[in-house]
Amino acid sequence: MVWGRSTYAGGQRHAAQWAGDPNSTYQDLASTLRGGLSLSACGHAFWSHDIGGFHGQPTPDLYIRWAQFGLLSPLSRLHGMSTRLPWDYGEPALSIFRDMVRLRYRLLPYLYSCAMDAAETGEPIMRAVALAYPNDPALANIDLEYLLGPDLLVAPIYNAEGRRPVVFPPGRWVDVWSRQLIKGPSTRHIEVPLEQVPLFARADALIPTTDTISELSETPWDFVTFDAYLLSGGNTILCDLDGRTELQARVDGSTLDVSLRGAKQRVGLRVLPLTDTRIAQVRLNGELLAQRNTLTLDVATATSWSIQPDGMLTATLGQ
Numbered sequence: 401m402v403w404g405r406s407t408y409a410g411g412q413r414h415a416a417q418w419a420g421d422p423n424s425t426y427q428d429l430a431s432t433l434r435g436g437l438s439l440s441a442c443g444h445a446f447w448s449h450d451i452g453g454f455h456g457q458p459t460p461d462l463y464i465r466w467a468q469f470g471l472l473s474p475l476s477r478l479h480g481m482s483t484r485l486p487w488d489y490g491e492p493a494l495s496i497f498r499d500m501v502r503l504r505y506r507l508l509p510y511l512y513s514c515a516m517d518a519a520e521t522g523e524p525i526m527r528a529v530a531l532a533y534p535n536d537p538a539l540a541n542i543d544l545e546y547l548l549g550p551d552l553l554v555a556p557i558y559n560a561e562g563r564r565p566v567v568f569p570p571g572r573w574v575d576v577w578s579r580q581l582i583k584g585p586s587t588r589h590i591e592v593p594l595e596q597v598p599l600f601a602r603a604d605a606l607i608p609t610t611d612t613i614s615e616l617s618e619t620p621w622d623f624v625t626f627d628a629y630l631l632s633g634g635n636t637i638l639c640d641l642d643g644r645t646e647l648q649a650r651v652d653g654s655t656l657d658v659s660l661r662g663a664k665q666r667v668g669l670r671v672l673p674l675t676d677t678r679i680a681q682v683r684l685n686g687e688l689l690a691q692r693n694t695l696t697l698d699v700a701t702a703t704s705w706s707i708q709p710d711g712m713l714t715a716t717l718g719q
Contacts, residue, residue, distance in 0.1 A: 407444070416475055417447040424453030424480070429466050430558040434543045436473070437528040445518035445525050448475035450484075457482045460493040461560060461594060467497050468597035469556035471504045472548055474515075474525040496595045502612045509608035509624050509638060514549035516639035525549060533569050538585065542567050545598075551605035551636075555590075555598035563591045564598070572603035574629045579672060581631075601627075603674075604634035606647055623699045625668030631675060638664065654680040656705075658717060666718030668697035673711030684717050 404417045411417070419435050422428035432449045439447055451470035452458040458466065458480075467486075470476050478484035486497040504511075514525045524531070529542040532550075545555040545566060553573060555566045568584035575582065576599045582588065592598055601607060607627040620642040626649075628634070633650030643663030649671070650657045656679045660667065671679070682689045682705040695706035695714050705715035 412443040412445070415446065417444050418477070419447065419449035421454035422450065424456035424458040424462065426462060426465070426559050428453055429462070429469065429556070430544060433469065433546070433556060433558070436526065437543060437546055440474075440524035440526050441528055441531055443522055443524075445515070445522070446474050447526075448473055448477045450479045451477065452480055452484050454480045456480075459560075460489045463489050464493050464496050464594055465557045465597075467500055469554075471500045472552075472554045472556075472597065472599070474511075476504065492595065499595065500597075505613055506609045506611070507607070508616075509610050509621055509640070510549060510552075513608065513637065513639040517549075529567070529569055536570070536585075539567065539569060551602040551607060553600040553602070555600075557592065557597065561591075562594065563589065565589050566598055566600075568600070572631065573600040574603055574672070574674060575599075576601055579674060581674060601629045603629055603631045605629045606634050606636040606649060608636065608638045620663075623666070623668060623697075624664065625670060625697050628669060628671040629674065630671055638662075638667075640664070651677060651679070654678060656682045656713065658682065658684050658715070660684060660717050664718065666699050666703075666716060669705075669713075669715040669717055670697070671713040671715075673713075679707070679713055682713075682715060689715065 401415045404411060404414050405420055407417055419432050422432050436447060451466050452463045486494050517523060518525050527547045529539045532547050533539045544558060548554050557564060566588050568582055568586050570585050573582045573584060577596055590598055608624045609627055610621050610624055620640045624638060626647055628649055630649060630651055635648040638645040645662035645664040648659040690704045692704045692706045695704060697714055701716040703716055703718055707713055
């Protein structure tokens with residue numbers, strides 16, 4: 401793999417770029433984000449940056465805030481003139497860093513699908529809001545938040561106070577942590593603890609995820625679970641080494657209608673409880689599924705569905 405720093409028109413043919421050697425400051429974190437959005441708009445889908453900055457020694461809070469940004473970037477790397485090993489920053493930095501790595505690994509099926517789309521269409525994995533909404537002049541200058549793929553909105557914290565404004569594009573968005581529903585277009589001033597990064601899912605998104613894993617191999621995912629932020633209905637295409645899988649899900653009254661087509665013979669589904677609608681039956685490709693009292697999401701569980709104590713609907717789908 402070849403990493404490039406200085407580049408030019410046509411440089412996106414190379415495997416990946418990185419954002420040079422920033423200082424270990426919040427100001428340089430913000431500048432790195434702006435530079436990366438500019439680079440991605442020029443056709444460079446795969447790029448990264450030095451988590452924590454390159455010159456100097458980041459404080460533990462800056463290290464974590466930069467890691468939250470870096471682990472929700474197209475590629476992630478830790479590099480600098482001083483140590484960037486997470487255990488050298490003590491607690492709670494180590495635990496928070498570990499949780500962020502787990503989040504990235506859970507999102508790998510989504511990120512791989514975004515990467516495949518980028519390779520085929522040129523649309524960057526990490527994209528400026530203006531790139532996704534080119535006809536909205538109110539979003540033209542938004543440079544400190546971004547869309548990660550089509551369905552996740554990331555707003556990194558770029559100061560020691562843990563506060564920032566977040567501009568929500570048109571549509572409805574779901575806070576991944578609190579499950580609060582937010583209507584756009586709007587602007588909200590938010591404050592989050594050190595262990596959280598502002599992260600929002602587009603309403604009706606179906607986000608493919610996997611269980612937390614400790615290593616990767618060049619084989620298809622054994623089992624993918626789609627996190628469904630359903631209000632009415634959505635669809636998505638999962639790309640994997642075994643091919644493409646299309647999932648559609650729609651709420652019709654008290655019925656959840658699901659369609660599954662493609663390479664995967666069995667997948668999981670988690671429908672988050674975002675509305676007061678109570679699902680009474682689930683259909684897969686037109687066939688009613690059996691309901692269980694409890695259900696484990698794994699490849700060995702028979703096709704069925706269940707309602708969890710917190711109201712979340714879980715289902716195993718397939719043949």
